[in-house]
Amino acid sequence: MKDQFDLIAEFREDQGKGASRRLRQTGKVPAIIYGGGRPPRALMFEQHKVLKKLENEAFYSSILNIQVGDKSQAAILKDLQRHPAKPIIMHMDFQRVVDDVEIRMNVPLHFINETIAVGVKQGGGAVSHLMNDVEVSCLPKYLPEFLEVDIAELELDQMMYLSDIKLPEGVEIPMLAQGEEHDHAIVSIHVIKAAPVEEEAAAAPEAAAEVAPEAPEKD
Numbered sequence: 515m516k517d518q519f520d521l522i523a524e525f526r527e528d529q530g531k532g533a534s535r536r537l538r539q540t541g542k543v544p545a546i547i548y549g550g551g552r553p554p555r556a557l558m559f560e561q562h563k564v565l566k567k568l569e570n571e572a573f574y575s576s577i578l579n580i581q582v583g584d585k586s587q588a589a590i591l592k593d594l595q596r597h598p599a600k601p602i603i604m605h606m607d608f609q610r611v612v613d614d615v616e617i618r619m620n621v622p623l624h625f626i627n628e629t630i631a632v633g634v635k636q637g638g639g640a641v642s643h644l645m646n647d648v649e650v651s652c653l654p655k656y657l658p659e660f661l662e663v664d665i666a667e668l669e670l671d672q673m674m675y676l677s678d679i680k681l682p683e684g685v686e687i688p689m690l691a692q693g694e695e696h697d698h699a700i701v702s703i704h705v706i707k708a709a710p711v712e713e714e715a716a717a718a719p720e721a722a723a724e725v726a727p728e729a730p731e732k733d
Contacts, residue, residue, distance in 0.1 A: 519578045523557040543603045550610030564603055572659045575621040577611055611654045620647045621658055627666035633703030637670030645700040656684030673699040
């Protein structure tokens with residue numbers, strides 16, 4: 515069962531960098547909601563409540579319920595700006611969701627059976643995640659929280675691609691419609707070769723001795 519995310523918001527009238535800075539100083543997050551055939555509206559949220567919601571990975575790929583007063587609006591998170599050094603959300607962008615209009619969202623990839631994959635268990639390789647999320651297109655009711663990728667049968671020196679992902683009902687990957695050259699690799703198994711550190715370390719003193727000048731003889 516999917517998590518339900520409710521966000522309590524207030525409308526804000528003041529806009530601009532100065533107004534947003536003043537909001538953040540009072541513990542608020544400036545935001546905007548747009549789309550759905552309606553004009554954009556400026557919103558604000560409680561900073562500490564937003565930070566708590568963001569701890570859940572599913573928040574980023576779910577239909578959110580934004581409540582303003584006694585009204586609510588389904589929306590998705592389209593952009594999030596964080597402070598580069600502090601745990602502060604600088605700004606958030608939301609897109610309104612309409613039931614019969616497709617949306618595009620990035621959803622995380624969850625790789626399963628990594629430890630028992632053929633290339634790991636029999637080949638001694640290591641798994642490399644080449645993509646951690648992928649953009650999907652679907653109606654809001656079909657939006658998956660994540661896409662599961664089973665790599666149990668993946669052998670050494672092999673890769674899996676976007677086209678190998680088993681998609682749930684009503685979900686598409688727009689990139690695949692652009693041609694085979696956009697069917698990017700998402701995961702691989704290879705043997706990771708360690709650098710010959712010990713040999714290099716042993717050779718270093720010998721090389722240093724060859725180039726070091728001779729010490730002058732004492733009187």
